Amino acid sequence: MSDPVVADTRRLNSKPQDLTDAYGPPSNFLEIDVYDPQIVGVGRSRYTTYEVRMRTNLPIFKLKDSCVRRRYSDFEWLKNELERDSKIVVPPLPGKALKRQLPFRSDEGLFDESFIEERRSGLEQFINRIAGHPLAQNERCLHMFLQEETIDRNYIPGKELACPG
Amino acid sequence: MSFFGFGQSADIDIVLNDGETRKKAEHRSEDGRKDKYFLFYDGETVSGKVNVTLKYPGKRLEHNGIKIEFIGQIEMYYDRGNHHEFVSLVKDLARPGELTQSQTFDFEFTHVEKPYESYTGQNVKLRYFLRATVGRRLNDISKELDIVVHTLSTYPEMNSSIKMEVGIEDCLHIEFEYNKSKYHLKDVIVGKIYFLLVRIKIKHMEIDIIKRETTGTGPNVYHENDTIAKYEIMDGAPVRGESIPIRLFLAGYELTPTMRDINKKFSVRYYLNLVLIDEEERRYFKQQEITLWRKGDIVRKSMSHQAAIASQRFEGGSNPEKSYSQNTEEDAS
Numbered sequence: 001m002s003d004p005v006v007a008d009t010r011r012l013n014s015k016p017q018d019l020t021d022a023y024g025p026p027s028n029f030l031e032i033d034v035y036d037p038q039i040v041g042v043g044r045s046r047y048t049t050y051e052v053r054m055r056t057n058l059p060i061f062k063l064k065d066s067c068v069r070r071r072y073s074d075f076e077w078l079k080n081e082l083e084r085d086s087k088i089v090v091p092p093l094p095g096k097a098l099k100r101q102l103p104f105r106s107d108e109g110l111f112d113e114s115f116i117e118e119r120r121s122g123l124e125q126f127i128n129r130i131a132g133h134p135l136a137q138n139e140r141c142l143h144m145f146l147q148e149e150t151i152d153r154n155y156i157p158g159k160e161l162a163c164p165g
Numbered sequence: 166m167s168f169f170g171f172g173q174s175a176d177i178d179i180v181l182n183d184g185e186t187r188k189k190a191e192h193r194s195e196d197g198r199k200d201k202y203f204l205f206y207d208g209e210t211v212s213g214k215v216n217v218t219l220k221y222p223g224k225r226l227e228h229n230g231i232k233i234e235f236i237g238q239i240e241m242y243y244d245r246g247n248h249h250e251f252v253s254l255v256k257d258l259a260r261p262g263e264l265t266q267s268q269t270f271d272f273e274f275t276h277v278e279k280p281y282e283s284y285t286g287q288n289v290k291l292r293y294f295l296r297a298t299v300g301r302r303l304n305d306i307s308k309e310l311d312i313v314v315h316t317l318s319t320y321p322e323m324n325s326s327i328k329m330e331v332g333i334e335d336c337l338h339i340e341f342e343y344n345k346s347k348y349h350l351k352d353v354i355v356g357k358i359y360f361l362l363v364r365i366k367i368k369h370m371e372i373d374i375i376k377r378e379t380t381g382t383g384p385n386v387y388h389e390n391d392t393i394a395k396y397e398i399m400d401g402a403p404v405r406g407e408s409i410p411i412r413l414f415l416a417g418y419e420l421t422p423t424m425r426d427i428n429k430k431f432s433v434r435y436y437l438n439l440v441l442i443d444e445e446e447r448r449y450f451k452q453q454e455i456t457l458w459r460k461g462d463i464v465r466k467s468m469s470h471q472a473a474i475a476s477q478r479f480e481g482g483s484n485p486e487k488s489y490s491q492n493t494e495e496d497a498s
Binding site: 162163164 | 329337439449
């Protein structure tokens with residue numbers, strides 16, 4: 001009989017994990033990469049686009065592997081939609097860098113390599129945090145951002161009812 | 166452009182042999198008008214006459230050959246020059262020569278395959294037509310006669326209901342059910358919505374029928390969504406445990422059968438979208454694809470009225486979802 005004053009520190013009984021479980025794919029897999037920055041356009045109207053690639057086995061996403069091109073303002077659009085429609089606290093985006101858009105800089109402004117890398121990394125963190133949130137996963141805007149070729153700014157916002165996880 | 170003396174010196178017209186008895190079907194054209202065309206089914210013979218009428222009876226008409234074609238083609242609106250012909254039959258009516266008087270030529274395209282239904286959509290058109298041509302040195306004289314083709318199916322062997330429990334964590338849980346997953350164009354969608362958990366203030370609930378036309382392949386895929394119908398099924402706030410019935414008659418809407426990957430060029434699919442709207446105009450939705458198919462109206466001349474009605478209901482049998490040739494003349498024999 002164990003002494004009630006001393007905490008019960010026995011190990012729990014559990015089945016040893018078999019190899020398929022140990023090395024199989026995880027049941028909640030969601031990974032988004034933001035990479036391959038490309039500068040689009042000419043002169044004053046240039047902007048940078050990034051490849052956003054999502055791989056997942058979550059049932060709520062229609063495509064298990066999707067790849068789209070997005071620019072910074074698309075991420076801003078997504079943040080605004082989620083702040084307005086969902087109850088989640090939306091993480092911050094990397095800065096808007098207005099100063100870098102002014103002329104007479106000693107570096108390349110918005111197209112400076114180290115700035116683009118900093119921004120790319122911030123966007124990647126942002127989208128991974130959001131996409132994993134169950135309340136964001138209900139929002140139509142998130143699915144459109146991640147899995148549709150173009151973002152329809154005139155879309156009808158809504159929440160997709162999903163099968164219980 | 167026709168200068169004096171260079172105008173069209175002959176008129177052509179195409180007349181079907183069964184023009185008096187064959188049924189016509191309404192079909193919406195590209196500009197939105199609804200016109201009636203002769204209705205054909207897969208496997209039916211297309212036969213008739215081509216009348217070439219000389220405008221100036223004394224004058225001979227020299228030509229490079231007279232022919233008639235039966236064509237089934239797909240036309241993408243963004244690429245008008247390229248027609249994708251999936252059926253192309255030709256019959257030569259006259260060898261190069263000359264016509265001294267108006268003449269009539271018989272033609273018959275026997276048991277023509279018409280694998281797809283005629284479709285005029287937002288970005289693509291599939292049509293069948295006869296084209297009679299009198300070949301000339303400078304400008305051919307030709308005339309086209311459009312027909313409409315319907316593809317028929319029978320009651321599918323497998324037609325499971327759609328039943329799901331969906332929701333948003335801690336906010337709204339519903340169970341919805343539609344009695345079938347495959348509906349014919351004059352069918353009724355019967356179902357219900359059962360509320361398991363309601364923590365939002367719902368204002369109303371509706372079912373929308375959405376048509377999605379997909380054109381292009383690979384990176385150039387384009388989806389055109391069109392809400393064909395919006396049908397309110399509930400007005401006001403439901404409570405937990407409440408069940409709302411659905412009864413939606415499809416015959417009132419302009420629908421086509423589901424068309425999947427037609428000739429690898431386009432698809433037309435239909436979705437039921439269940440939408441709930443709360444007091445703050447937030448929308449909660451669940452979209453579900455349904456398959457639409459066209460049921461044949463078979464009325465045999467030899468049958469009594471009662472038997473005819475019964476056959477319309479149970480025209481099923483051993484060939485599910487296969488389109489079959491329909492010729493009431495043949496069947497009545």
